[in-house]
Amino acid sequence: MSFGRMPIANGFLSPAEFGEEYFYDLSVAFCSDCGMVQLIEQVAPEKMFHENYAFFSSTSTRMATHFKEMADGVMNEYLGSVDPFVVEIGSNDGIMLQHFRQAGHRHLGIEPSLNVAQVAMEKGVQTICRFFDEELASEILAEHGPADAFLGANVMCHIPDIHSVIAGVKLLLKPQGVLIFEDPYLGDIVEKTSYDQIYDEHVFYFSLKSISHLVEQHGLEVIDVRSLGVHGGSMRYVIGHKGARVASESVAALRATEERLGLHRPETYAQLRSNIERSRDELMEQLRQLKAQGKRVVGYGATSKSTTVTNYCGITPDLVEFISDTTPIKQGKFSPGAHIPVRHYQEFEADYPDVALLFAWNHAAEIMAKEESFQGAGGRWLVYTPRVEVLG
Numbered sequence: 001m002s003f004g005r006m007p008i009a010n011g012f013l014s015p016a017e018f019g020e021e022y023f024y025d026l027s028v029a030f031c032s033d034c035g036m037v038q039l040i041e042q043v044a045p046e047k048m049f050h051e052n053y054a055f056f057s058s059t060s061t062r063m064a065t066h067f068k069e070m071a072d073g074v075m076n077e078y079l080g081s082v083d084p085f086v087v088e089i090g091s092n093d094g095i096m097l098q099h100f101r102q103a104g105h106r107h108l109g110i111e112p113s114l115n116v117a118q119v120a121m122e123k124g125v126q127t128i129c130r131f132f133d134e135e136l137a138s139e140i141l142a143e144h145g146p147a148d149a150f151l152g153a154n155v156m157c158h159i160p161d162i163h164s165v166i167a168g169v170k171l172l173l174k175p176q177g178v179l180i181f182e183d184p185y186l187g188d189i190v191e192k193t194s195y196d197q198i199y200d201e202h203v204f205y206f207s208l209k210s211i212s213h214l215v216e217q218h219g220l221e222v223i224d225v226r227s228l229g230v231h232g233g234s235m236r237y238v239i240g241h242k243g244a245r246v247a248s249e250s251v252a253a254l255r256a257t258e259e260r261l262g263l264h265r266p267e268t269y270a271q272l273r274s275n276i277e278r279s280r281d282e283l284m285e286q287l288r289q290l291k292a293q294g295k296r297v298v299g300y301g302a303t304s305k306s307t308t309v310t311n312y313c314g315i316t317p318d319l320v321e322f323i324s325d326t327t328p329i330k331q332g333k334f335s336p337g338a339h340i341p342v343r344h345y346q347e348f349e350a351d352y353p354d355v356a357l358l359f360a361w362n363h364a365a366e367i368m369a370k371e372e373s374f375q376g377a378g379g380r381w382l383v384y385t386p387r388v389e390v391l392g
């Protein structure tokens with residue numbers, strides 16, 4: 001399926017940059033042989049991850065709690081050896097590795113975006129600003145020795161050269177070492193029609209079948225899985241050297257669930273395409289009706305996902321006045337492609353709109369608890385997943 005001409009999802013920009021904005025064709029496809037769903041045209045990593053990367057993990061209180069729980073779980077279950085060593089790929093601003101540092105464990109973050117890597121280093125989290133591959137794995141092994149755990153959160157799906165990463169992980173892990181990573185889950189995208197998970201940074205849309213096929217080519221196997229509520233539906237995979245650990249019952253259970261969902265069948269994706277097209281049409285109809293009624297609509301959360309929605313659906317500033325966001329690097333800029341103004345959250349608070357289009361729907365519980373005053377003033381939410389509807 002092609003979503004059409006698409007800009008860089010996190011490429012928030014100034015008017016002076018409009019004329020030089022980069023576009024590509026956002027198309028996604030399913031492989032019936034290996035079960036992988038992935039982008040066809042892949043954007044060069046340097047265009048997405050750089051010294052002005054606009055996402056800092058620590059801006060979400062819920063995610064800060066989530067990553068502390070993940071770190072605690074890793075320390076309790078997988079760091080039994082003396083002087084353990086933990087590596088994290090795409091470590092961002094150190095939101096998870098800081099807990100290993102505080103516990104006195106040797107650690108290393110690998111973060112290619114310089115601005116967020118510097119924030120981690122200021123926290124005392126040991127970080128290198130590089131892209132991870134087999135070559136870097138060899139360098140880390142020579143300098144630090146093998147790793148007990150190699151972690152990734154919302155990053156493995158970003159990497160086009162995934163085979164080099166998996167080969168590097170295999171090289172780096174101790175015999176009982178584990179790769180633990182979590183990413184948006186294909187099953188949730190299919191069930192919730194959450195097509196805004198599809199954008200340039202997300203090269204792959206993983207299922208247990210596709211992950212198993214991938215890692216088994218490198219002498220590894222999935223030994224545990226855990227469904228997560230974060231990011232609109234994610235899956236955590238625990239992977240070890242083949243035969244080193246016994247797989248949990250959850251692996252067989254998820255395999256059966258995927259069979260029931262039909263994630264291995266092309267017809268499932270034909271239906272998903274129809275569902276996406278219907279969602280687009282219903283959202284645009286709702287926005288046009290609100291405009292005809294004289295209602296003010298403001299976007300809530302200048303997310304990467306919002307770029308797919310605004311550009312695929314054709315949402316323009318005459319339908320959505322501005323997008324409210326708390327991230328300083330995005331404020332005063334314009335959304336990619338659609339060029340909707342991004343303004344400080346205080347502007348949302350100072351003059352509530354009639355309706356807030358919830359782009360950050362994956363944080364809905366946290367946001368709605370915070371925005372009781374907006375709802376108390378008569379404000380309503382427009383959501384588009386799992387269905388288009390106005391709430392409140």
